[in-house]
Amino acid sequence: MEEHVGQLWHRLITRAAATHYPQAAVELTEISKAVGVLFRALGGDGGLRVEATTATAHGARRTWLHRIAGTHQQVELCWRDAELLRLPARIDWFPKKNLNRDLYLWLAALAAGNIDHSLPWFELNQELTKKTLHRFPGLQPRYERLVEALLALRPELRHLPPDEAAAEQAIQQALRQPGSVAELPAAKRPAQPVPLWLHPSPPINTSSDVTVSDDDATTKQSGSETVDDKRRRRGERTEMPDGNKGLLAFRLESLFSMADYTKVDRCTDDEEDTEAAKKALDDMDMVSVARDNKPAKTSLRFDLDLPAPAYDDTPLGEGILLPEWDYKMQQLRPDYCCLQPMLATTAQPVALPSNLKRTAHHLRRQFEALIPKRVWHKGQQDGSEIDLDAYLLHVTERHSGRVSAERGLYRDFRGGSRDLACLLLADLSLSTDAWVNNKARVIEIIRDSLFLFAESLGATGDQFAMYGFSSRHRSHVRFHTIKTFEQSYDATVRGRIQAIKPGFYTRMGTAIRHASTLLSQQKVSQPLLLLLTDGKPNDLDQYEGRYGVEDTRMALHEARKLGLQPFCVTIDEKASDYLPHIFGTNSYVVIRNPSELPRELPLLYARLTQLT
Known part of the structure; x- marks a missing residue:
């Protein structure tokens, strides 16, 4: 009974304290594409991705109703760094949906300006607002509507202490006439958040953490459920808890007790109720992440360590030194990466898998009919x-x-001449070991795609080569030879396709540079560089996030200077966040249903080479 009454009270007081308008809310997922296009069109950095921001405590005065309900302690505000444009996951400040949508677009335009971090927050936002309205006067009516709606929500001056009232009055004046107020009067408490401005102190993580990439994770089991929560969280690295330290925090009636904070291991305590788990996550101001300190069953870790030489593929040569682009320094680092050509040791000649024979026969007939007569x-x-x-x-x-x-x-x-050559470069990183719709692994889909691709091109007589790549740090980029331009497609090549396996990471730029060199040696009028991947560039060192994206983009720029035609085929659902910046808007395609990739890849090649 007490629990039931408590739930009723919670719903009642929370509803009474609510000041936002959920019925008019606009989600970032609804408008992220439009925001991204506007941000880049107004001069924003094309390499930044649009993602949800982190809720932070604002410290401003709360009403007694808010304090009783325990709400309005945090706020999501816009800010920008070298990697991301961070916007609220949801905006419901205003009672009209079009105003909430306008706020997203205004923040994108504001963040597209040149941010001078040396200026104080109050002066910086006024300067940004003034310059944005000057450069794009068409935004003036939208800004005025937003200011009018926001001022109606700001606290009344007569209800504030004198110091807070002076600060609030300065903010309201700065909103009406940007640049008209030189400085923000001092007050004991911070002013109420200003959603039309950038964050006064973004939560930048200064710890010496090592980023964990998507590939550095345990493969999801078949049948597992994934909940995609778009809201961004604040996180920290910590040591794995041992469960033996700390005191229990408790409340006895109205008596509170001081207690030590105890780390709780949630790694092995899976929550079956996903809604309950998500609510528990929402209640956390900081999410602590630690590596499991349980002893491994074997000393050979496939995803982190190189296999023993007796079980590894055969290296071809001593390795090739290649440069890498450092976007922060805006220069190539010469001989920075070592690419190691590899050949599958255990590959044995095999026939085409029986489950692909019917599709391969159909594709061969299609391609044979399309050969110039x-x-x-x-x-x-x-x-x-x-x-x-x-x-x-x-x-x-x-x-x-x-x-x-x-x-x-x-x-x-x-017959008519087809003066072209195609090099297919397949991503063989550890992420390809994941399951698709609980039916097949990504690596199996890639393997079938390579089989059917080779069967189709074998019918046309076109020149083609196939390679795979993965990496573990810049000193070991693995470049697997499947078929060279000089080799014919036969049982030996099929054996190498059958032998491909997932492992390590995705240093994409290095692999593209070497593939470009191989393809440029084919003296043809139409050289096609076809990249097959399931994710974005990443590796153990700094090769993740913006760094990896910019190096891959530069590698493709170098390929185009050699006269090559790069094109990317991906099954990554989030590819539209980064591939337009890397490849351009017309040089990639996302296969929404990965199981269709084996059949779609040859047909895509036919369209790219104008066979159809």
Whole structure:
């Protein structure tokens, strides 16, 4: 009974203390694409991704109702760093949905400006607002509507202490006329948050953490459930708890007791109720992450350590030194990465898997029908027989004294020429060991795709090569040879496709640079560099986030300077957040249903090379 009454009281007091408008809320997921386009169109850094921000404590005065309900302690405000444009996951400040949507667009425009971090928060936001309205006067009506709606929500001056009232009055004046107030009057408490401005003190993590990438994780088991929560969290690295230290915090009636904080191991205590687990996450101001300190069953860790030489693929040569682009220094680091060509040791010649034979037969027939038909080529300098029309014209000109020395007198019966070559580069990182729809692993889908791709191109006679790549630090980028341009597609190549396996990370830029060198050596008019991946660039060192994205982008720029045509095929659902910046808007495709990739990849090649 007490629990039931407590729940009723909680709902009642929370509803009474609510000041936002959930019925008019706009989610970041609804508008992220429009925000990203506007941000970049107004001069914002194209390399920044749009993501949800972190809720932070504001410290401003709360009403007695808010204090009783325990709400309004944190707020989500916009801010920007070298990696991300961070916006609230949800905006419901205003009673009208169009105003909440306008606030998203205004914040994107504000953040696109040149931020001078040396200026105080109050002066900086006024300066940014003034410059944004000056550069884009069309935003003025929208800004005025937002200011009018926000001022109606700000606290009344007569209800505030004198020092807080002076600060609030200065903020309201600065909102009405940006740049008109030189400084913010001092007050004992911080002013109420200003959602039209950038964050006064963004929660930047200064700890010496090592970023854990998506590939550095345990593969999800078949049948597991994933809850995708778009809200960003604050996190910290900590040691794994032992469960033996600390005192229990408790409340006895109205008596509170001081207690030590105890770390709780949630790694092995899976919550079956996902809603309850999500609520528990929402209640945390800081999420602590630690590595499990349980002893491993084996000393050979597939995802972190290199396999023993007896079980590894055969290295070809001593390695190739390649540069890497440092976007912060805006220069290439020469000989910074070592790429190691590899050849599968255990690969044995195999036949095409029986489950692919029917599809492969259908694709081969399609591709054979699309090969340019054999026709008579007349007026040739050399050929299989005399071109009678050209010969009679030659005799006529000879009698008239006008002989063309360039005229060919032969004709030849042959097919049309296709002056092209394709290099397919497949991502073989550890993330490809994940399951898709609880039916197949990504690596199996990639393997089937390579089989059908090779079967289809084998029917056209086009030049093609296939390689795979993964990495573990810049000193060990693995480049797996599956088929070279000089080799024919046969059972040996099929054996290498069958032998591919997932492992390590995704140093994409290094692999692209070497693949570009191999492809540029083929003297053709249409060289196609086809990248097949399931995720974004990452590795153990600083090669993650913006650094990896910018290096990959530079590697593709170098490939285009060599005359190559790069194109990316991905099954990453979040690829639209970063691939347009890396490849460009028309040089990638996202396969929404990964199981369709094996069949779609050859057909995509046909469209790219204008077979259809």
